[in-house]
Amino acid sequence: MxxxxxxxxxxxxxxxxxxxxxxxxxxxxxxxxxxxxxxxxxxxxxxxxxxxxxxxxxxxxxxxxxxxxxxxxxxxxxxxxxxxxxxxxxxxxxxxxxxxxxxxxxxxxxxxxxxxxxxxxxxxxxxxxxxxxxxKINAENNLLSVLQSLSPSGFERVCKELLREHGFENVEVTGKSHDGGIDGYGILEINPFVSFKVLFQCKRYQGSVSRSQVGDFRNAMIGRAEKGIIITTGTFTNSAENEASRDGAPKIELVDGKKLVQMFEKVQLGVKPKTVYEVDLQYFTKFKD
The missing domain is CATH 1.10.10 (Arc Repressor Mutant, subunit A)
Incomplete structure (x- = not known):
């Protein structure tokens, strides 16, 4: 065997x-x-x-x-x-x-x-x-496992595709080390008159992103972009969430594993919808006699 x-x-x-x-x-x-x-x-x-x-x-x-x-x-x-x-x-x-x-x-x-x-x-x-x-490979239970199995650069590249599918333009992965944790950037157009440069960081985690990591990312993005996003296959600690929305500081958008799965499903990127049929037992009872 x-x-x-x-x-x-x-x-x-x-x-x-x-x-x-x-x-x-x-x-x-x-x-x-x-x-x-x-x-x-x-x-x-x-x-x-x-x-x-x-x-x-x-x-x-x-x-x-x-x-x-x-x-x-x-x-x-x-x-x-x-x-x-x-x-x-x-x-x-x-x-x-x-x-x-x-x-x-x-x-x-x-x-x-x-x-x-x-x-x-x-x-x-x-x-x-x-x-x-x-x-069946169910996205709800297993997409995160697949994402966590990717190489660090592979996860960055798939996040790049995900952001593109969600309306970001000119998305690029920088691939630079010692860049304050910034993995890439893109442009999000709100309307023909307003657009933002957005920096993003990709964390292929099973655990939680900490407050200090959110703070370090914000410090790296200040003066370089109007918005920042941290994408993780894991979760964020309560203090990390508080830090991301702290008054007087640029807001950081947080995408945890659960939200990440929803984003893949919404644009059907890497996942395919399936129609599942269930037998209606009540319908067949009238044919038993």
């Missing part, structure tokens, strides 16, 4: 999936793509007829998982339901098995972090035994 912990059978379909979609004119229906792979690789009927415990066809389920990984990697477009379509990046990507395996390990780690109650081994086994659509 140790070997299974580091690989999954569906990894071998990553490259063939891209090849099949190229042959089909860059898009195709799920079953059409699976059949194309089976035909090109001359897979035998005994293999193609295998099923999972749930009764789902094993091969088609594996190809569906390959498609899910390609979507996470940005090689397939997930916006069109019922059709698998290559992105521009996907059209020009050819994967060897070793390259596919490295891509697989990267996304297994991200899934493991996003689903804190699952080990890497459990994530892989779950993916081998279930349909991709049944495995």
């Amino acid at each position: 140790a070997k299974r912990n580091k690989q999954a059978e569906f990894v071998k379909w990553f490259g063939p999936l891209l090849d099949a979609l190229r042959d089909l004119g860059y898009s195709g229906k799920p079953r059409e793509v699976s059949d194309k792979i089976a035909k090109e690789l001359k897979l035998d009927d005994d293999f193609l007829d295998q099923t999972l415990k749930s009764g789902t066809n094993k091969f088609h389920n594996q190809v569906a998982w390959a498609r899910q990984y390609m979507t996470w990697e940005g090689l397939l477009d997930s916006s069109v339901r019922g059709t698998w379509k290559l992105t521009e990046k996907g059209k020009n990507t050819h994967l060897t098995y070793n390259e596919a395996h490295q891509l697989f390990l990267k996304w297994v780690e991200i899934n493991q972090i996003a689903r804190k109650n699952k080990t890497e081994k459990e994530v892989i086994i779950e993916q081998e035994e279930t349909d991709p659509d049944t495995v």
Whole structure:
């Protein structure tokens, strides 16, 4: 079982999936793509007829998982339901098995972090035994874990995109050290006559931002911008909140982890809405007799 912990059978379909979609004119229906792979690789009927415990066809389920990984990697477009379509990046990507395996390990780690109650081994086994659509990564519980798993510079860059989506213009990450904790800046236009330069600081925390950290950021921004924002995946202490709104000092806007998730959800950045159906048991009671 140790070997299974580091690989999954569906990894071998990553490259063939891209090849099949190229042959089909860059898009195709799920079953059409699976059949194309089976035909090109001359897979035998005994293999193609295998099923999972749930009764789902094993091969088609594996190809569906390959498609899910390609979507996470940005090689397939997930916006069109019922059709698998290559992105521009996907059209020009050819994967060897070793390259596919490295891509697989990267996304297994991200899934493991996003689903804190699952080990890497459990994530892989779950993916081998279930349909991709049944495995949910809920933003409310897990987006912060994903954000906390990013590199410091990666978190700064995703905050840059988030600010852009919320109306900021000319947003830049400075990437400078010893700059008083200022990670970037942007322009927020209130109306055609009024706009502000805003400095921001990104703190990829699990704990709380302190009063002194808010004060240090304010001192660094005075004379350089009209507004400041501190964005964190963690929380702010009460004294930090009081310091941010202290009378007589430039106000600092605070974005904690809960508010950060709401901001991602509002513009659907890095998260996708899902429609969940619940069985109406009352409706079916009249058919029991």
